Amino acid sequence: MTRREKENRKFLTDLFAGPFRGHAIIMGHQGPQGPGPGDVAIPTRPVKDWLPFHLADYEARLKWHEALDDDSVPYVKVHTGTHLFAAAFGCPVHVFEDSPACALPLVTTAEEADRLRVPGLDAPPLARVFELAGLLRERLGPDVSISVPDIQSPFDVAALVWKKQEFYLATIERPEAVKRLVGKCHALLETFLKEFKRRVGECNMCHCPTLWAPAEIGCSLSEDEAGSMSTRMFDEFCLPTLTGLSRTFGGLFMHCCATADHQYGSFLKIPNLRGLNRVFQAPGPRPAIECFSGRAVLMQAWTAEDGMCKMLDMALPNTRFLFDVSAQPIEDQKPVLARLRARCPRSGH
Numbered sequence: 001m002t003r004r005e006k007e008n009r010k011f012l013t014d015l016f017a018g019p020f021r022g023h024a025i026i027m028g029h030q031g032p033q034g035p036g037p038g039d040v041a042i043p044t045r046p047v048k049d050w051l052p053f054h055l056a057d058y059e060a061r062l063k064w065h066e067a068l069d070d071d072s073v074p075y076v077k078v079h080t081g082t083h084l085f086a087a088a089f090g091c092p093v094h095v096f097e098d099s100p101a102c103a104l105p106l107v108t109t110a111e112e113a114d115r116l117r118v119p120g121l122d123a124p125p126l127a128r129v130f131e132l133a134g135l136l137r138e139r140l141g142p143d144v145s146i147s148v149p150d151i152q153s154p155f156d157v158a159a160l161v162w163k164k165q166e167f168y169l170a171t172i173e174r175p176e177a178v179k180r181l182v183g184k185c186h187a188l189l190e191t192f193l194k195e196f197k198r199r200v201g202e203c204n205m206c207h208c209p210t211l212w213a214p215a216e217i218g219c220s221l222s223e224d225e226a227g228s229m230s231t232r233m234f235d236e237f238c239l240p241t242l243t244g245l246s247r248t249f250g251g252l253f254m255h256c257c258a259t260a261d262h263q264y265g266s267f268l269k270i271p272n273l274r275g276l277n278r279v280f281q282a283p284g285p286r287p288a289i290e291c292f293s294g295r296a297v298l299m300q301a302w303t304a305e306d307g308m309c310k311m312l313d314m315a316l317p318n319t320r321f322l323f324d325v326s327a328q329p330i331e332d333q334k335p336v337l338a339r340l341r342a343r344c345p346r347s348g349h
Contacts, residue, residue: 005073009073013217020318028064028210040079051139054078062074064333069341071346073212081102083102086157087125088124089116089157091105105163110177130195130199133196145212148219154245156225178237205219208220208277209255209324219252222256222257223256252272255277256277257278264287285310297322305336312344
């Protein structure tokens with residue numbers, strides 16, 4: 001591990017759980033060109049066929065890190081889709097030609113949901129992820145960080161397993177059955193994440209957006225069903241498992257691309273909410289800045305440079321940002337980084 005990578009690890013750790021030394025800037029990299037091998041959790045080919053793609057993607061991250069003085073920490077991203085844990089329960093997976101695969105529902109009634117058992121870690125989709133992680137560790141040695149796959153929240157996994165129209169009706173008509181299925185999804189996620197940390201060793205628990213954070217300060221997940229329910233429903237069906245995961249792993253990093261500004265108060269009930277990644281709808285980022293400043297890092301991705309500068313103009317004295325800048329060629333990244341660095345100086349650098 002280079003001195004700069006050690007410094008960046010300390011800087012990002014401080015950003016999320018220590019003294020504020022400046023906003024973070026992560027410059028997105030351009031990975032391997034051409035079609036990749038697809039999703040490793042789908043058993044179309046031997047797992048070893050995914051190794052060259054993941055190694056090439058890591059080499060690209062390393063190249064961008066070495067060429068640009070940003071705040072990145074190189075790591076290997078394990079590429080899977082949102083269907084991973086639903087597929088472990090037995091959901092069929094539909095593969096599209098031009099977009100990511102998706103899980104198809106497995107159950108339609110409370111009785112069918114109650115008959116489901118919590119899958120073991122030897123379920124084929126999960127076993128394939130562990131196999132790939134093991135191959136990567138053998139090839140790269142003990143010091144390179146390997147990321148978790150796509151992690152959906154317990155409620156979001158349940159909403160994939162149970163046909164969604166019937167699932168939301170059941171939150172009213174059979175709420176205890178919904179909670180039991182969400183609890184099974186929680187148990188699977190907790191077991192998987194604990195075992196991933198144990199087997200992989202040096203791991204990155206963040207899956208979205210593309211950033212590194214120390215595994216000891218929390219796990220990461222997507223909570224995208226939050227826009228489909230009231231705050232009362234969120235507190236009843238989602239908050240208990242999010243709180244449980246945060247307490248188990250020392251914090252939580254959360255992605256939410258739903259129309260969910262109304263849930264900000266409930267998000268703040270999660271202990272040690274380390275970072276929040278939002279895809280903002282109207283009225284934009286200001287409500288999030290006002291709500292989460294001093295409470296969680298706003299991890300902003302997929303935003304143009306002028307949008308990031310506007311967010312900096314809105315910042316409060318205790319706001320913390322992490323900007324994940326969209327991928328471009330290195331030579332195009334350099335002037336963007338220089339302009340953002342002028343707006344976001346870093347102390348102790």
